[in-house]
Amino acid sequence: MRFFTSTIFTSIFAANLAVLVGAQEAARFGFVSVSPSTEVNVGDPITITYNSTSARTQPEFVDFYLQGQFSSGRPTPYFLIQRNEYDAEEGGANENKLLILDTTAPNVTQFGIQNWTLWAYVTYPQDGLLEIGGIASGLSYNA
Numbered sequence: 001m002r003f004f005t006s007t008i009f010t011s012i013f014a015a016n017l018a019v020l021v022g023a024q025e026a027a028r029f030g031f032v033s034v035s036p037s038t039e040v041n042v043g044d045p046i047t048i049t050y051n052s053t054s055a056r057t058q059p060e061f062v063d064f065y066l067q068g069q070f071s072s073g074r075p076t077p078y079f080l081i082q083r084n085e086y087d088a089e090e091g092g093a094n095e096n097k098l099l100i101l102d103t104t105a106p107n108v109t110q111f112g113i114q115n116w117t118l119w120a121y122v123t124y125p126q127d128g129l130l131e132i133g134g135i136a137s138g139l140s141y142n143a
Helices: 002-029
Strands: 031-035 045-051 061-068 079-085 098-104 115-126 129-140
Touching: 002 115, 002 129, 031 115, 031 129, 045 061, 045 115, 079 098
Parallel strands: none
Antiparallel strands: 031 045, 045 098, 061 079, 061 115, 115 129
């Protein structure tokens, strides 16, 4: 019974830690989402939304990438969807702290991977340097 109780406690702790880490990343970099995110076909219209409202520092650039994972467990290369300058200053193109990209689902089916990760890598100023960090959302293609 002790083993069972400690296993449950460990599982709950790990789940809460994952949520906490995700929240910390969102606080640093903002949020990204893709719609639709499931049952997408090559060439289907998709909308990628980056929201920097919660970001500690507003980025200078936001780059969208796709990355998958082979059945061997090794990751694919990153595939650039679009590089974006980001201007959240008053009067800037992103003063509402949103970047919305209407595009089409790229043809990555030749890799035989159904589930992909959409990354938003943000470049932002920190202590006189430019740092890069990322947040992710899922994108699933039809089999």
